[in-house]
Amino acid sequence: MSTVDQLLDTISLAEAAEFIWAEAELLDRQDYRPWLDLWTASGLYVIPIERGDGDAATRLNIAYDNGDMRAARVKRLKSGFAISSAPSARTVRTVSRFVPGDTTRGVTVVRCAQTLVEFKFERTRVLAADVEYHLVRGPGGIALERKEVLLLNSDEPLWGIGYLF
Amino acid sequence: MTAVMEEEARNFAALVQDDRVHTSLYRNPAIFDEEMERIFKNTWVWVAHASEIPVKGSFVKSWVGNQPVIVTRDKDDRFHVLLNRCRHRAATVCEKKKGKTSVFVCPYHGWSYDIDGKLRSVPHSAVYGEDFDKADFPLVSLRVEHYQGMIFATFRDDIEPLVEFLGPAKTWMDLFMKQGAGHPVKTMGEHQFRFNGNWKIQLENTTDAYHFPIVHKTFIDSLDAETGNVFDVLGQGGWVEDLGNGHSLMVMIPDLVDLEQDADIPERFAALAEDLRAEGRDEAEVRRIVRAVGGTGFNLNLFPNVACSMAFFRVLRPVSVDETEIRHIAIGMDGGSEAGNRMRLRLHEHFQGPMGFGSPDDAEGWERVQRGAAAGDDLWILVNRGQDPLVGHGAGSNVGDVSAETGMRAAYGMWKRMMEA
Numbered sequence: 278m279s280t281v282d283q284l285l286d287t288i289s290l291a292e293a294a295e296f297i298w299a300e301a302e303l304l305d306r307q308d309y310r311p312w313l314d315l316w317t318a319s320g321l322y323v324i325p326i327e328r329g330d331g332d333a334a335t336r337l338n339i340a341y342d343n344g345d346m347r348a349a350r351v352k353r354l355k356s357g358f359a360i361s362s363a364p365s366a367r368t369v370r371t372v373s374r375f376v377p378g379d380t381t382r383g384v385t386v387v388r389c390a391q392t393l394v395e396f397k398f399e400r401t402r403v404l405a406a407d408v409e410y411h412l413v414r415g416p417g418g419i420a421l422e423r424k425e426v427l428l429l430n431s432d433e434p435l436w437g438i439g440y441l442f
Numbered sequence: 443m444t445a446v447m448e449e450e451a452r453n454f455a456a457l458v459q460d461d462r463v464h465t466s467l468y469r470n471p472a473i474f475d476e477e478m479e480r481i482f483k484n485t486w487v488w489v490a491h492a493s494e495i496p497v498k499g500s501f502v503k504s505w506v507g508n509q510p511v512i513v514t515r516d517k518d519d520r521f522h523v524l525l526n527r528c529r530h531r532a533a534t535v536c537e538k539k540k541g542k543t544s545v546f547v548c549p550y551h552g553w554s555y556d557i558d559g560k561l562r563s564v565p566h567s568a569v570y571g572e573d574f575d576k577a578d579f580p581l582v583s584l585r586v587e588h589y590q591g592m593i594f595a596t597f598r599d600d601i602e603p604l605v606e607f608l609g610p611a612k613t614w615m616d617l618f619m620k621q622g623a624g625h626p627v628k629t630m631g632e633h634q635f636r637f638n639g640n641w642k643i644q645l646e647n648t649t650d651a652y653h654f655p656i657v658h659k660t661f662i663d664s665l666d667a668e669t670g671n672v673f674d675v676l677g678q679g680g681w682v683e684d685l686g687n688g689h690s691l692m693v694m695i696p697d698l699v700d701l702e703q704d705a706d707i708p709e710r711f712a713a714l715a716e717d718l719r720a721e722g723r724d725e726a727e728v729r730r731i732v733r734a735v736g737g738t739g740f741n742l743n744l745f746p747n748v749a750c751s752m753a754f755f756r757v758l759r760p761v762s763v764d765e766t767e768i769r770h771i772a773i774g775m776d777g778g779s780e781a782g783n784r785m786r787l788r789l790h791e792h793f794q795g796p797m798g799f800g801s802p803d804d805a806e807g808w809e810r811v812q813r814g815a816a817a818g819d820d821l822w823i824l825v826n827r828g829q830d831p832l833v834g835h836g837a838g839s840n841v842g843d844v845s846a847e848t849g850m851r852a853a854y855g856m857w858k859r860m861m862e863a
Binding site: 324326327334335336337338339340341346349350352353356358359360361362398432433434435436437438439 | 539630631632633634635636637638657659660661663664767768772780783784787788790791792795796797799801802803804805806807809810813
């Protein structure tokens with residue numbers, strides 16, 4: 278198999294799950310700098326508000342981050358100067374119900390369910406989400422081309438969130 | 443509820459002084475209940491923007507204080523604000539956020555209402571007997587008036603017209619709407635979040651420039667140097683002003699008061715300017731749109747529940763004495779440049795919302811206020827900053843330093859007036 282073939286080779290569900298679990302642990306540990314390295318240069322991190330089809334670029338989102346915005350977000354969360362994340366809520370998340378999506382050449386789509394529990398100020402709260410991953414093989418292994426986190430209550434009142442999904 | 447709390451809720455005048463307000467205003471549920479009656483049922487309360495109900499038959503759910511309402515546009519383009527409660531056995535007749543319909547049907551026994559609230563039909567009505575008159579049971583309808591697309595409702599038929607209530611604030615609403623760059627302003631989605639704190643903590647915050655460089659340091663740090671200077675809000679000769687009736691103004695960036703004043707294109711909007719040129723717009727229009735897209739440099743706080751806040755509408759809803767819901771409604775140009783509107787969305791996401799670079803820190807600060815307010819038996823909240831007007835300021839003789847707590851004093855003055863009435 279040539280290098281190009283290897284890069285375009287579909288990522289198996291088992292490989293994807295392993296990658297997504299490792300990412301989930303990074304995020305729960307708030308180890309954000311290595312998380313930034315999981316992305317392709319063109320990768321998009323989207324947390325929509327509205328449900329249903331439509332181009333997130335033309336809608337208001339909770340987050341719509343390219344590489345620059347992700348880096349700025351991580352800098353902010355780790356700076357120690359943002360009161361909502363110094364410290365942020367603690368989180369524990371589980372990711373499961375992995376299902377292969379419409380995979381095109383070079384991009385493997387995986388949909389899954391995420392349940393996250395956060396704790397801060399004597400309060401424990403749960404946030405569930407449908408997550409869609411667009412994964413590619415890069416020189417350093419699997420990389421994120423797009424991650425879209427659709428919260429169950431995305432279009433209802435949330436609260437200040439000082440961590441990453 | 444303790445006897446002390448009930449006593450506090452009978453003597454409102456003693457709780458608000460010229461330079462301080464008593465902590466019970468944040469934590470006494472009896473006072474909260476009185477506020478819902480004495481304030482939210484006795485003044486003009488913002489319910490919607492006209493663009494949320496753009497065509498005949500459209501509706502959007504909203505609130506007046508703690509009462510759920512539906513805001514509708516009828517076939518003659520008149521606005522209605524209807525209590526969301528079937529006249530039969532009280533079920534809500536609408537649980538869809540917004541949409542278009544010709545009828546609201548109660549899901550319980552099938553009573554149906556026209557978009558203007560009239561009771562249209564009642565299943566098996568013969569059993570009610572001959573003297574049952576549908577005209578006696580429309581959805582309860584509030585008085586509605588609007589200015590600059592902002593729709594307000596009130597339970598009171600005998601208070602002053604909306605435009606009188608707004609007074610000098612109207613001039614600032616006019617300036618705010620210049621963000622349409624020659625088009626009407628339209629809403630473009632919203633962020634919603636709740637915090638565990640009293641509604642007046644948010645009301646105060648809208649004209650609180652003092653917190654900005656502290657709480658929003660990480661937002662400012664995320665900007666390029668040129669934009670960071672623009673957001674040096676305490677250092678640009680801004681001011682705050684009491685506009686009467688509890689309304690107040692805080693100008694943080696005087697250069698961004700009148701968006702129709704021509705200005706150079708800032709570096710951060712150079713790419714947008716290129717996109718606008720590619721849309722076939724001439725240089726004057728490019729400059730006008732770029733300036734409008736960046737938003738205004740002021741916050742206009744309209745007592746009791748809405749603000750025109752730099753580049754968006756900020757709406758508060760009291761939920762309970764220690765819980766408040768906030769909406770940050772994005773706005774854009776209705777019929778204007780798509781590239782410009784996309785940029786506005788990205789700018790809104792940058793600061794606002796549950797994961798913005800600004801709002802979560804505001805929410806945390808407000809929760810900290812509520813948590814701290816649990817301490818102390820007879821302590822006060824200070825709003826005495828900058829009581830003396832600035833001397834020789836270009837905006838007039840009755841303005842305070844940009845970081846003065848003039849806006850809070852204005853709101854609490856109105857609070858006292860309404861609670862004592």
